[in-house]
Amino acid sequence: MINEHNQLQDNLAAYALNALDPDDIPALETHIKTCASCQATLTEYQRVSAGLLAGLPPRPPRPALKRILAAQLPGNANNVRARFTSWSLAQFAMAGAVVLLLGINLFSLFQVRSLQDQQAEMTRQQETEQTALSILAYAGTQSLPVSGEGLTGSLLLDRDRNAAVLFVWDLPLLTPNQTYQVWLIDPQGKRISAGLFNAVTGRPITIFELSSPKPLSNFTSMGVTIEPRGGSPQPTGPRILSVNF
C-alpha cells in the first residue's frame, strides 16, 4: 500500500490536469478511494488546476459576439447564425407541422418518416447533452479522442458512474435503412452492442450516450459501425470510429 502510494504520486499530478494516460487511470482511482493522503493532495491539485483556468488575464471578445449570442436566445426572430443549440424541439415540431400543412403530396411518406426519426433523434440528443454536461463538471471524467477516417470526436468517460458519452463532429447522414451502432469490446475481443444512433441534419456535432449492459471497466475499447436499420447482433458493416480506453 505504501509502495503503491509512493509510485502513484507522479500520476496524481497528471490526473488533476486531465493528462494521465487512460491505462493508468483505473489503478490510481482505485488507490485514491482508500487513501486519505492522496485525496487531500488531489483536492489541492484540483484547486490549483482550477486556478490555472481562472487566473488568465481577461480578454474581452468583440462586442458583436454579445449581439450574436442574444439573437440566438428563444424568442429572438433574427437568428444570426443557426448553431446546433438554437434548434429547439419546438422548432422541430413546427417544421413537422408545416410539412403536414403543405400537404403530404409534397413529400413522400418516406421523407415524413425520416423527419419523425430526426425529431426523435433530436430529443434524444438533447437529453444526452444534459448527461454529458453533468458528468463533464467532475474532475474524474476522462475525455478520450475518438478517430476514424475523416472523422474526429471525443468520448467522455465517467467510470465511477458508469457513464459514457460519445461526441462526433460532422458525422454523415445515413440512408433511412441504415443506422450507426456502438460496440463495446472486452479483452477477449467479444463485442457487445451499446446502442444505435443517427446523425441529425444541420447539427455539426452528434452526441450519443452509450448504454452498457455491464460496468465499463469490463471493456477495453469501443467501435462504431454502420449497420442495417434496427441494428445487428454482431458487427457486419464497416467500422468508422474507434477508441481504446
Add this chain to the structure above:
Amino acid sequence: MEPLSNELDLIQRVKEGDQQAFLALYDRYAPRVHALTLRILNDTMLAEEVTQDTFLKLWNHARLYLAERGPFLSWLLTIAHRTALDRLRAEGRRPLLSDSTDPDSLWPMLADTNQNADEVRWRSMYFAMQALIPDQKTVIELAYYQGLSQSEIAQELGWPLGTVKTRMRAALESLRHEWKRDDDQ
C-alpha cells in the same frame, strides 16, 4: 462590483429562463471565458465560437450548476476548457508552445474589482505559472492548455515518459506551494 449573492441571484434567474440575467452573466464573465478559449485555440474566430458555445451551454444547462460544489466561474471555465480542447482536437491542430497571447502586463492594469479570496488566488496562479522554470511550464502548457496526455507530451517533446511525469509533478507541487503560501498571509 456587486456582491456574490447577486451572482447567485443571476444564476437562479438564468435557470428560470431570464435573458437579461443571462446577458449580465455574459458581461461579467465573457472576458474570462474568452481569455481561456483564446489561450487554448490561439485563433480569434475559433475562440469566439467556443466562447459562444460555452455561453449557450450555460443558457441551456444552468440548472446543472450546484453552488455547493464550488464557484460558478470554475464551473463555467471547466465547460469552456473541455469545449475548447474538443474543438482543438476537431481542428487537428498541432500543439502550440508559444505563450504570446498572454500579455503579462495585463493583470496589474486591470482595476482590482473583486477582492474575494478565490479571485486573489486564481490570479496568483497566473503569476506562479509564469514563474515556473521553462521545462515545467512547457509540460503544464501542453497538458492543460493543449489537452495532451503524458505519453503524448513525451512524444511531442522527445522526452522519456518518466521525465514528463517528474516535471509535471514538480510543476504542480510548485504551484501548490504558491497556493498554500496565500493561506499563511
